[in-house]
Amino acid sequence: MIKIAVVGLGKMGLSHQSMINMHPDVELVAVCDSSRFVLDMLEKYTGVKVYTNYSKMLKAEGLDAVIIATPSKLHEPMIREALEHDLHVFCEKPFCLDQEEGARLVDLAEQKQLVNQVGYHYRFVGAFQEVKRLLEQGILGTVSHVKAEAYGPVVLKPTGASWRNTRSEGGGCLYDYAAHPLNLVNWYFGMPDAVGGTVLNKIFSQDSEDEVYASLFLPNGVSGQLSVNWSDESYRRMTTKITITGTQGRIYADRQECQLYLRDSKKIPTDLMAGWNVRYTTELTDSVWFYVRGEEYSAELDYFIQKIKRTDNNNINSFANSLQTDRTINLLIEDNNSIPSNTATNNQQGMSKNWWQRVVS
């Protein structure tokens, strides 16, 4: 049995706890959080051992691995401490707010040969995996463009500050939402060579952006457009979409389906045909051992456990993979900072001022 603890019992931590507790190869040994209320409830009704002190838990429990789901700014010190205790680490996204520290953690995990995984769950969604498979076949010929989008109803009115909407703590639409489509772009095409025209615009939040738009200049001449808004109530829940155009056709994918349009040619594989080829989540999704809120969340944890069992740290969503996404995010922030403030639409006052300047001049 693999002995695991979960630290950080917010929405993600509790759902990880619920899934991992049912895994046949795992013994959930303890959980850790700063909220006594949550810990007391869990202790009373589930009997799990609880800690408020992370270091104490790591020292006392003889763990094999830890799942970290604390606020983003705590990822770096907590991952480091876990690796120093020779523990395999699954950490929620984003990986690490400071890229230099992130690079050191990549090295440390590699040096210690520990499984290191970050919770970019879209890489475990059947439709996005299908996109990866099709791209690796070169099905689209020469790819020219990717459009990466995410929309959803997270911040719909001005609210008080919390870590989730403070960029310096890893909150905001860029870290929380845009990280997902960016991570898919990194998976499909690698790191952008450069980014441009980055808009980080506030709609309701005080200390972070609510929408993100940018151009991505990817390897091999592939261009990309990023379009993300977490203040869009017209979406029932977070919706991530990828559209890829190439000389031989186009792919569109979201969580539910992968649509492929193929131009007629001699090179079409036997399982596909010219015109539209659609595959749905019902056929693209593998069964999981336990389901709480989407197969992908169960699948990423099972993958982590299987990698530990095989002591194989050549895993998907590794720290190194996820550092690419952190670096891409950083490129966007730097690009946005470099845009002269009188042209940047950083807030709505700014927008109306520009509009007035144009009218007056």
Added chain:
Amino acid sequence: MFGDNQFFGVNHMSEEKARAQSMRFRDTSAIIEVLDIAYEAGIKTFMCTTHDRIGEVCEYFRKNSDRYPDYQFYPGMPYAHKYANAVTDYGISGAIKRFLPDDGLFDAVVRGGSSIAKKEIDGIATLLIDAEMKMFEGLSTPVIFLQNVVTDFLLGLGMKDAFRIFADHIKNRYNAEPAFFTMNMPKLLDVLEEVGIENPIICSSINKLGFRMCGGIEAYEQTLANRQFRPVAMSVLASGGIPPREAIEYVSHLPKVQSIVFGASSRGNILQTKALIDELLDNQ
């Protein structure tokens, strides 16, 4: 039984279709129209979430009870999205406080306030159930379900007592049958039996594809064959992943399955599915 996913933009296959449906059903009268078609076809049970819009549907059925003397609601609670968002924003105890009635009810203060202080889930859970049930006042709700996200989350954590608390409150306060949605039917049945909920009503995905049947299709078939419970089949058509006749034929050959819940928006689909269920399930 008639389901409500199609009214609220839930479709397991296509976001586009889901959006088209949520446009079509933005007006509650469009929902009633479809419920009427189902009613005329003889489907007189509406299995629904506690989405705010269901409150308007309830209002309609209360006002027109003469026209639907035998209509029944099987509510499934809670509508989990609102709670999940609140937990992220306010933490667990903050979220619970936000959903407790804030009109100074003595009962709420005693049950809710002291429960939070003592970290007892009985008081909190029963208050939340009562808050969710408010919209069904005066309507027939003989069976009340716990939604699968909550059922499976509690099952995963091992909060077994919560099922007992839910079941007792549903029986005592609403004189109704407690029931459970789940994506992990065999595992849930073990735990429900363990806490003394006998012959439970469990609604789970049951389809030929094995879609959302955790533990595997064989484990489901074994459980249906060998265990004592009252299954309700959902996702029988796997959102259109299986042709209707084939889909219902599969379910009709399984032991114990007497009830199917399905959602559809067009007269053609409703009548076709109902006719297939009548033909195949009754011929078991």
